[in-house]
Amino acid sequence: MKTALSVIFFFHFLPLTAQISISGRVTDNKNKALRGVSVALKNTYDGATTDSTGHYSFSTDEKGEQQLEVTISGYYAISQKIVLGDSPVTLNLSMKEQITELKAVVISAGSFEASDKNKGAVLSDIDIVTTPSANGDVTSAFKSLPGTQQVGESEGLFVRGGTATESKIFMDGNLVNNFFFSSTPGMATRGRFNPFLFKGTIFSTGGYSALYGQALSSALILESKDLPEKTEADLGISVVGVGGGIQHLSKDKKSSWGVSVNYTNLWLAFNVIKQKQDFFQVPLAKQADANFRIKTKNGGFIKYYGYISTNKTGFRSPDIDSAILKDAFSINNINTYQNISWKDRIGNGWKINTGISFSTNKDDIVNEIQDADNGKFTGTNPLFNYKNFNLLNKARYAQARVVFEKKLFGLNAIRFGTDYFYSNEKSTYTLYDGTKFTQQVNDHLLAAFAETDIYVTNNLAAKIGSRLEHSTIIDKWNIAPRISLAYKVGANSQASFAYGIFYQNPERKYLPGLAGLDYSRASHYIFQYSKQTKNYTLRTELFYKKYSNLYKTDSSIGGREIAANNNGYGDARGIEFFWRDKKTIKNVDYWLSYSYLNTKRDFLNYPTAIQPSFAATHTAAFVFKRFFLPLKTQFNLSYNFATGRPYYRIAKNASDKYMITDAGKTINYNSMSFSVNWLPNIGKKDARTFAVWVLGVTNVLGQNIIYNYNYSYEGSRKEAVTPPSKRFVFIGCFLSFGMDRTQDAINNNL
Secondary structure, X not given: OHHHHHHHHHHHHHHHHHOEEEEEEEEEOOOOEOOOOEEEEOOOOOEEEOOOOOEEEXXXXXXXXXXXXXXXXXXXXEEEEEEEOOOOEEOOEEEOEOOOOOOOOOOOOOEEEXXXXXXXXXXXXXXXXXXXXXXXXXXXXXXXXXXXXXXXOOOOOOEOOOOHHHEEEEEOOEEOOOOEXXXXXXXXXXXXXXXXXXXXXXXXXXXXXXXXXXXXXXXXXXXXXXXXXXXXXXXXXXXXXXXXXXXXXXXXXXXXXXXXXXXXXXXXHHHHOOOOOEEEEEEEEEEEEEEEEEEOOOOOEEEEEEEEEEEEEEEEEEOXXXXXXXXXXXXXXXXXXXXXXXXXXXXXXXXXXXXXXXXXXXXXXXXXXXXXXXXXXXXXXXXXXOOOEEEEEEEEEEXXXXXXXXXXXXXXXXXXXXXXXXXXXXXXXXXXXXXXXXXXXXXXXXXXXXXXXXXXXXXXXXEEEEEEEEEOOXXXXXXXXXXXXXXXXXXXXXXXXXXXXXXXXXXXXXXXOXXXXXXXXXXXXXXXXXXXXXXXXXXEEEEEEEXXXXXXXXXXXXXXXXXXXXXXXXXXXXXXXXXXXXXXXXXXXXXXXXXXXXXXXXXXOOOOOEOOOOOOOEEEEXXXXXXXXXXXXXXXXXXXXXXXXXXEEEEEOOOOOEEEEEEEEOOOEEEEEEEEEEOOOOOOOOOOEEEEEEEEEEOOOOOOOOOEEEEOOOOOOEEEEOOOOOOEEEEEEEEEEOOOOHHHHHHOOO
């Protein structure tokens, strides 16, 4: 009996004495415990899962060399060789987090991004058309973001102390020359392009990518849409015109084509709303565009977009140098733009993004000095005679571009490429006596660039790049290094830094200049903190810009201002704040922005470094949108504020030196705008017809707005530069056939 019990006892405990214990702790590379990690011997059932402290423990009967596998989602797996003998094994392990798009920090210093990938989008196409102060204009909507100025007498984006020409706009990688309708004295013109053309926008107020250049201040980078979801048509009727188009999707959903036409005539609006100017030719524009998009077998796209427009306007305004005479200005413009791009995978992990664009622009400008009966005035005073002139400007632009990109590992990537720009501008100036002056400026600009994304961890990333350029106008090379860093400091929040050098050629109107010119230059330093979720965006930035080699002008040669040297300089510094909230108040989307700018520059004919006349010290904007779901109606409100801008009279003294003879500040800028969007049901429920009725009123309170002051020739009189009218009212109906977009509009907080 004793022998039997001994045998049973021996075999019962034999497995226990033969098993080996394996234990330890699993942490990340910051020594933080990882919970839920699977730790197991390969090809066995022996293993365990770590607890909340990262510890694991299990026993095994295996012997000799084994493979220990450690896995958890979001981290790189570990395969560790171990040798099992008679003694317990203690093994502590450290796992490296995988770098993924969902977790990785985003390099964002200096830029606002809105795209299909970035669902916390700042200013999508819907945002642009429902911001009351924008009137559906792409760049006007961005004036509700920090860093921009409320300049209404000239078109363009004035960013962080820079002029409008220091901000460039790109479509699918290609520069868009003449993005705006041609300039008219004292009035800002709109952009030529429909915001619904674009699926993504990156508005960089500084420190932008090395893939782009020739912009001292900022870059607005637009990406056109891919294929439409379905074949659809649209029609718009408003108090300012009519337009419509069609987008046709192929049966295999791999290609599409589209066309649209628009006719704009402000006769009705200007007859209802009195304008400051006497328009003898109300603004009239005719536009047409066409596109096609082809999806390649590798998932890439070939896109074409072509545009043509003609527009003309003419108006009279009192001549500042006379009590009875008038200035009559008229312009006829023809503009074309063609852009074809190809973006695709080309094998071995490489991608290509290439494109060609070509554009033309023709401005035929006539200016007359007229008497009280609107007849052409000629006399003995050369001051008035020289105001009778014709200016014919013809321009052609072309660009070719190619970018290669390869993902190295994880999110790390390298991209490089080249740009070639061609421009040919010819101006013929005809004086009152028939004398003609012709000037022509040609430029060939070649650029090469390279850039890399380096992700050290999900929390730390860098973008390092450089750009090399050569322009025949300058006949010199420049090299512009750029770097951005981003570090995640908490859930959905990060700190970023950007530094870069940026170069630019002189403005066309100051060319041809004197020999020996160099590129103007700006160095950007940007510190940013941001926190972004699906419903909230918080962003604040500190920035400093150092200007050097700015162009100084001189009128003593040939009687007009030309670029004479690079002796200008300046700086700009400030802080910006942006907050957007889509959740706190039900069915409400609002954002608030504020900018403080301290800037001075000595450039053009400035006698010394002064605050430029287009820059306000404090600017702020508030946009509020409330959607009433039962009524399918949205009410939108925007309020824009800016402190007074400086103005100067700069003239030559007896020593032929420029000096300031008068100066001051305008009143503060205040403007509240309002709009209502109504989405009624049209026809049967399944008719797939989508409609939006729009009522918009800018400066609804009729607040006084003064942008700047103009001076008479001898300086004895000054005249405020104000908007053409106190308010502008827009009423229109927009129909979409083939797809009911009502729910899309609601989901996007239309």
